[in-house]
Amino acid sequence: MKKVSKICCIGAGYVGGPTMSVIANQCPEIQVTVVDINQERIDRWNDEDLDKLPIYEPGLKEIVGANRGKNLFFSTEVDKAIDEAEIIFISVNTPTKTYGKGKGQAADLKFVELCARNIAKVATTDKIVVEKSTLPVRTASAIKSILENTGNQVNFEILSNPEFLAEGTAVDDLLNADRVLIGGDDTPSGKAAKDTLSSIYAHWLPKERILQTNVWSSELSKLVANAFLAQRVSSINAISALCERTDANIAEVSRAIGTDSRIGSKFLNASVGFGGSCFQKDILNLVYIARSFGLPEVADYWEQVIIMNDYQKKRFADHIISTLYNTVSGKKIAFYGWAFKKDTNDTRESAAIYVADALLEERAEITVYDPKVSEERIYADLDYLETRSPEENRRLLKVVKEPMQAAEEAHAIALLTEWDEFKTYNWDTVYEKMLKPAFLFDGRRMLSKEAMEKKGFQYYKIGQS
Ligand SMILES: NC(=O)C1=CN([C@@H]2O[C@H](COP(=O)(O)OP(=O)(O)OC[C@H]3O[C@@H](n4cnc5c(N)ncnc54)[C@H](O)[C@@H]3O)[C@@H](O)[C@H]2O)C=CC1
Ligand SMILES: O=C(O)[C@H]1O[C@H](OP(=O)(O)OP(=O)(O)OC[C@H]2O[C@@H](n3ccc(=O)[nH]c3=O)[C@H](O)[C@@H]2O)[C@H](O)[C@@H](O)[C@@H]1O
Known part of the structure; x- marks a missing residue:
């Protein structure tokens, strides 16, 4: 050798x-x-x-x-x-x-x-x-x-x-x-x-x-590995919607199924939707390949993983709008987190982008705090969608360097990334700074419903009624 x-x-x-x-x-x-x-x-x-x-x-x-x-x-x-x-x-x-x-x-x-x-x-x-x-x-x-x-x-x-x-x-x-x-x-x-x-x-x-x-197995295995991982997230997210309509709790369901060694416990965290540069891209690619080889049923099967992910992001944004009395126009909504997951400054396909876009369409005023993502990046992500002009994006969305500044006079806070620091905040202070009723939408299931309700928040957690 x-x-x-x-x-x-x-x-x-x-x-x-x-x-x-x-x-x-x-x-x-x-x-x-x-x-x-x-x-x-x-x-x-x-x-x-x-x-x-x-x-x-x-x-x-x-x-x-x-x-x-x-x-x-x-x-x-x-x-x-x-x-x-x-x-x-x-x-x-x-x-x-x-x-x-x-x-x-x-x-x-x-x-x-x-x-x-x-x-x-x-x-x-x-x-x-x-x-x-x-x-x-x-x-x-x-x-x-x-x-x-x-x-x-x-x-x-x-x-x-x-x-x-x-x-x-x-x-x-x-x-x-x-x-x-x-x-x-x-x-x-x-x-x-x-x-x-x-x-x-x-x-x-x-x-x-x-x-x-062989070379073909290796190339295909990469697409398949990402497709299986994303499929787990879409599967648990689909069930999170059902949990919210029943008295089931997605954390309990995840634990109950995840302890079956055939299913396994990893990648069963319900969330506002998966992001990242690859899951969507690689599944779309798999779908395209299946379709080009004349396998429409295979293509449709995997495409559903993306459809469910889009649904989850839209569902989260719709829930914010309906909870805020069906209008977010002129209301300040603080975003905690913009990255597609914690411990990275990468924002590619982050759920936050799409949730923000949906709320901006309703004329919400968003203030974003993320510990690692730059202001420049956040505007570039929104401008890339071409939903509205860059000037309009900068008028409706502001980026701040302090989480407490984001909370100031906010009608609601939406947790979009699971940064560890969010758990350590003094949520009493956050509550005091906000307008009342103070709404907290937890898209990452990070905080305790009981503790947040005790502080006075109107608290919503994905996958829990
Ligand atoms: N981001 C991730 O976590 C993972 C990504 N991948 C795959 O790895 C590949 C790379 O992904 P990332 O590193 O995220 O992309 P990236 O966009 O961060 O980096 C790619 C780099 O390639 C450079 N580049 C493009 N054309 C070039 C050329 N002709 N000559 C020299 N440099 C050139 C670009 O300037 C850029 O800096 C993709 O196929 C992706 O699907 C695989 C596993 C994980
Ligand atoms: O090809 C790639 O790019 C990489 O894609 C993923 O890695 P990555 O996207 O960096 O991060 P993940 O930890 O997989 O998370 C992806 C998304 O799913 C979300 N997720 C993950 C797990 C979970 O239980 N719930 C959930 O919502 C994350 O928050 C994130 O938005 C794969 O995990 C890597 O193995 C792969 O190499």
């Missing part, structure tokens, strides 16, 4: 940055270079002030601080890094297509294709090219075709090595991965490439957690 001395990763995002930092940390003899065309992002990865890294993840700045400049480098010199590396990870974004065939469902592979063409153009020595991005099944054959037809007689082995980390726990997920999946050809050179990549992960993970499959 080949001993690896230099690797590079194209794409310094939520996956490329943390993944490569952990590899550099665990493999001191390997030089790891992360490249990106986004100069600002690379500058932030190189910022001396580790609090300015472009991605917030617990434990990440310590790892970057310990390895950067030794065997971990961030650069915009894409061609140089490609040429020098023996293994090249492609970890660029693969968003849902917003144009043309497959618009709104298929994955947009233009960034991946650009990477493949760039590798083909620049490479002068044999390379292992690793798909780290989440890609539709059979993408490897497209990459292979580009590399083989435009390259300079260089030998390329293509592997699929999807990433399973979750944001907010990325470093821990990478260090203690349940499994690493490596798909590749079953030819002698394909097997050797799989073993070479396995040897990197074997620096810190037991061998039995490094799974090797």
Whole structure:
């Protein structure tokens, strides 16, 4: 098996940055270079002030601080890094297509294709090219075709090595991965490439957690893993609606079913709806693939996971409106949390965006407090929807840096992200600052109904009547 001395990763995002930092940390003899065309992002990865890294993840700045400049480098010199590396990870974004065939469902592979063409153009020595991005099944054959037809007689082995980390726990997920999946050809050179990549992960993970499959199984498994996880959230959210109509309590139902070892207890927290850059995108992609292979029943089955998630977000917004006497026009509603989950500054597809959009349509005045998300990001999220003008968004929605400021004279508070700090607030003070009756809508089931009602709040918790 080949001993690896230099690797590079194209794409310094939520996956490329943390993944490569952990590899550099665990493999001191390997030089790891992360490249990106986004100069600002690379500058932030190189910022001396580790609090300015472009991605917030617990434990990440310590790892970057310990390895950067030794065997971990961030650069915009894409061609140089490609040429020098023996293994090249492609970890660029693969968003849902917003144009043309497959618009709104298929994955947009233009960034991946650009990477493949760039590798083909620049490479002068044999390379292992690793798909780290989440890609539709059979993408490897497209990459292979580009590399083989435009390259300079260089030998390329293509592997699929999807990433399973979750944001907010990325470093821990990478260090203690349940499994690493490596798909590749079953030819002698394909097997050797799989073993070479396995040897990197074997620096810190037991061998039995490094799974090797064929390339198609690996690509498909990534989409399926996300689809199953999201399906659990939609399933429990569907039941949360039923709980609110009966005297059942979703926490008790989750515990009752989750203690069945066949069902398992994880991922059964009812919420205002799942967000994040991948669940929706990957399911839509799965739906698109199923439909293109002539399997409409399979496509419809998985599409329902998204439909239920949209319903949950809308249901939460509608409940706020109906509780506030059917009008939120001119009423101040404080949002606690904008990120799609705690411990990340990522807001992609966050439920908060859609709940805010629905309330702004009713002319509510929203004040947002999130401990990690910037004002700029919040406005960009809303503007992206193009529901109203950017000026109107800035007129109706304000961003504040203090939670108590958000509560000042608010008619209602909506909890949208499960940041731990929300549990530690002095809710008596929050109550005092608000207009009465003071409504509290808990989209993350964080607080105690009994305790909040005792303080005087009109309290609503998803999944509880
Ligand atoms: N965000 C997450 O938690 C997870 C994401 N994934 C998958 O990983 C892939 C990457 O996702 P993220 O890291 O979240 O995306 P991201 O958007 O944070 O980062 C992608 C980066 O690639 C760069 N890029 C795009 N084209 C480039 C090119 N031609 N040359 C150099 N750089 C280029 C962009 O400038 C950007 O900085 C996606 O396929 C996603 O589905 C998989 C598991 C977890
Ligand atoms: O491909 C990806 O991008 C990643 O997607 C998810 O990770 P992530 O989106 O970062 O975060 P999750 O912890 O899965 O949460 C996703 C959403 O579901 C919500 N959720 C999760 C669990 C739960 O019980 N209830 C619930 O509402 C979260 O609040 C969040 O909005 C998967 O967990 C990762 O394995 C995968 O690598």
